Amino acid sequence: xxxxxxxxxxxxxxxxxxxxxxxxxxxxxxxxxxxxxxxxxxxxxxxxxxxxxxxxxxxxxxxxxxxxxxxxxxxxxxxxxxxxxxxxxxxxxxxxxxxxxxxxxxxxxxxxxxxxxxxxxxxxxxxxxxxxxxxxxxxxxxxxxxxxxxxxxxxxxxxxxxxxxxxxxxxxxxxxxxxxxxxxxxxxxxxxxxxxxxxxxxxxxxxxxxxxxxxxxxxxxxxxxxxxxxxxxxxxxxxxxxxxxxxxxxxxxxxxx
Ligand code: ADP
Numbered sequence: 150x151x152x153x154x155x156x157x158x159x160x161x162x163x164x165x166x167x168x169x170x171x172x173x174x175x176x177x178x179x180x181x182x183x184x185x186x187x188x189x190x191x192x193x194x195x196x197x198x199x200x201x202x203x204x205x206x207x208x209x210x211x212x213x214x215x216x217x218x219x220x221x222x223x224x225x226x227x228x229x230x231x232x233x234x235x236x237x238x239x240x241x242x243x244x245x246x247x248x249x250x251x252x253x254x255x256x257x258x259x260x261x262x263x264x265x266x267x268x269x270x271x272x273x274x275x276x277x278x279x280x281x282x283x284x285x286x287x288x289x290x291x292x293x294x295x296x297x298x299x300x301x302x303x304x305x306x307x308x309x310x311x312x313x314x315x316x317x318x319x320x321x322x323x324x325x326x327x328x329x330x331x332x333x334x335x336x337x338x339x340x341x342x343x344x345x346x347x348x349x350x351x352x353x354x355x356x357x358x359x360x361x362x363x364x365x366x367x368x369x370x371x372x373x374x375x376x377x378x379x380x381x382x383x384x385x386x387x388x389x390x391x392x393x394x395x396x397x398x399x400x401x402x403x404x405x406x
Contacts, residue, residue: 152190152271152312153396155181156303160320161386162197162229169204175236177389181276182240184392190271192310194279194303195233199290201225218290222283233278243275248282251298254305264309271310279306304370308377315374316395317367318386323403324364328353340404344372371405380406 157177164170181191199218202225203211212218230246237244247266253259270277281298283290300317307315325335331353341348352364367383374381382395384402395401 151188152310152314153184154192154194154303154307154310154312154315155318155392156194156299156315157196157318157386157389158299158320159196159200161318161389162195163200163204167200167204167209169201169232171232173386173389174232175239178233178236178242179240180389180392182237182242184396185242185274185276189396192267192271192277192279192306192312193233194299194306195229196280196299197229198222198225198280198283201229201232204228215287215290219283219287222290226280226283230278237276245270245275245277247277247279248284249279249302249306250282250286251301251305252286253309260309267306267310279303300366300370301373304373304381307374307379307381312379314396315370315379315381316392317370317381317383318389318391319367319383320386322385323383323401324348324352324367326351328364338403339400340406341371342375342406344368344375344405375405380404 161173162170177193181193184191199211199222202221202223203209205224205228206221208221212221226248230244233244247263249263253263267277279302281302286298303315303317306312321329323337323339324341325337327335329335349365349368352368371381371383382402382404384391384395391401
């Protein structure tokens with residue numbers, strides 16, 4: 150694959166104790182920078198704004214109101230980009246920030262603008278870092294909807310730029326027959342070619358305090374990817390170097406294709 154979209158969840162960017170996983174972020178920057186050196190085009194869709202914002206503002210519990218979460222996300226987004234910029238600079242790469250909403254699919258002019266920006270950044274060798282614009286859309290903040298919008302957003306982006314592969318990094322090794330947190334006998338699906346009702350019924354909510362979408366949202370993203378005849382790998386983001394193995398064709402996580 151030449152064009153790769155990587156989506157990373159908050160659980161891979163933050164430790165459970167509320168601190169920032171600097172080693173993980175650094176490894177991610179290293180891997181993506183090296184892929185650029187291998188002439189691959191990479192786009193990062195990163196969650197984590199609220200988590201990093203809470204860390205910066207010394208909050209131990211997630212704000213309960215959406216406006217407070219939006220404020221924390223606005224602080225955290227800038228702080229997170231600071232860390233990314235710094236780490237990517239270490240490996241000689243520049244990044245760019247794109248804050249998008251789902252409605253880029255509904256408005257053709259917006260969609261064109263997003264495509265043009267991304268294509269240009271890729272041509273310039275810059276690594277685009279995308280997040281939902283939490284100020285104007287709260288799909289990812291609103292846990293009631295359990296929408297996990299960055300999961301959808303990453304699939305939409307992959308479709309827009311005709312990515313060869315979407316790599317979704319989560320806090321779990323792949324898609325299982327049941328949530329492994331509650332069912333130790335759950336087994337991993339190495340390959341899924343169609344999202345069935347059975348699979349949907351095997352997906353439940355988020356795993357960590359930071360998680361947003363849960364597996365349902367990842368299956369929804371996979372549905373979109375399969376529809377556009379592309380591929381998605383769901384794998385554990387604990388060690389971002391796993392991306393090298395995925396691209397080397399090793400059987401890792403769950404391949405949706
Ligand atoms: P992220 O923050 O990476 O987006 P989420 O917390 O939203 O991750 O989703 C991952 C979690 O989904 C896992 O930790 C797991 O507890 C839960 N989960 C529910 N059903 C399944 C399943 N069938 N297979 C794997 N994980 C599942």
